Amino acid sequence: MMNKFLYTIVAASITIGAYAQKSDGTTKSLLKAEKEFAEILAKNGAKVAFTTYSADNGLVFRPNPVNAKTYYATQGDTKDLSWTPAYARVSKSGDWGFTTGPYIYKGTETAYGEYFSLWKVNDGKWQLVLDLGTEHNKPLNKPTNEFIEPKEFYKPKFLNDKQREAGANIIATTEKTLNATLKSYGISAFAGFVNPDVRVLFPGYEPILGKDKALAFFNSMISKVALKTTKIDKADGGDFAYSYGVAAVDYKADLRESFNYVFVYERQADHNWNLISIVFTPADR
Template structure:
């Protein structure tokens, strides 16, 4: 189950990283930062790449969430991972965004998977906040890149920590409602929480795009999912948010498995929050 995340770390090249990570609030700048991150790893190794691009409190799921810099300081350097963003979006406040796409890991046997990166802007610099992935077979389906720019710019001038916490509580309540509904109705409960164009990254499978593809997958394989939310974060622009935690999955084949999950939420025109990206990565319990 090795992926781009099992070999990496943080150490040098700060000048190059600062230049490469320049943020102007656009999705284009975020995609550029992600590509520069991958290029730095290929050229200088994982230690230099994560040193330049990871936030001081950035988390890597290896398999459970740990501080990326602290954890990878003791891991071997590597240039064996490559990846490409194919879907990205940035908040209208320009303070954070995400990218996802396929990765390849070379070794005795080449392995494949999908990654998700959540980035936050620190001043005018993009920094990696969350980094996780899930393994799959070699991709067969051709994917058209989708990079969505913010529809406008909006950031409250006097937003304080108390107001931010109140905003995050809305997302936490939404996910709590989802969890309660899953307990009562099973997998069909996701129908009321997934955006029509939602994406699912699940171990062993290529990305599933669209609620109409995700729901049949869940319904065919899984009888129950229980969510235990660890953290919620919401963009200052009020349009995007993410959660992560532990998902306990009961398969219809009488098997239970634990996953780390990350859900990306987007606020809709009706003020409801829908999931636009779901990632499940095996957890260590």
């Protein structure tokens, strides 16, 4: 099995060599890498695509987070997955970005949903760091594309691991405060932590866009959320950060369910960190 997998990668290497996935610090370059990733999958299959484009420590949520290269080395191949970015952002440091949009999986039955992918730059190339998705019925709404370029470029020249850790700790404190507030005041606590342009991906629903709609959605069905953070990472530009972990969701219908979550934070002018992306996907517990 492994030899066959490696042979498949080598056989496709000539084709893949034409794809650079290079980063020039722009959202446009990230979208280009994402497009090339989708083209490789359509032509050579998911094994080759994810092995080529994932970072060595990249994770896919299937449903729980697992190393992408390890996972696809042992999975049956598929060319039936396609997706289209609808929203993309890149940090002003040019080394960190994310995309999200609709996907279609044409298996035994056609499945629809929304994907979320987070990318980082390594040796000048975009690499997939996190990939997950939420499934819903055939969409009724056509997505409105929004691809936002960084307003400026800023990357500290002498940033070390200790400073990066200190930066991540700021986000950890924000998330701890959010978690404590959610426990004390229920789901309405999200109101103080989300941006006006927040995007929520939740299983069974098309994207929920904007603070008002997000809060109305949460308040209609959820009473409490408890977060257990696994990892936090901050862009070197200091404008974006992400976290992922496990969330216990208590519904108003007296039901509890476990989810994996990914949050994306954006630093505001007042130095607070607000959520601009909230993704929940079912966890296997």
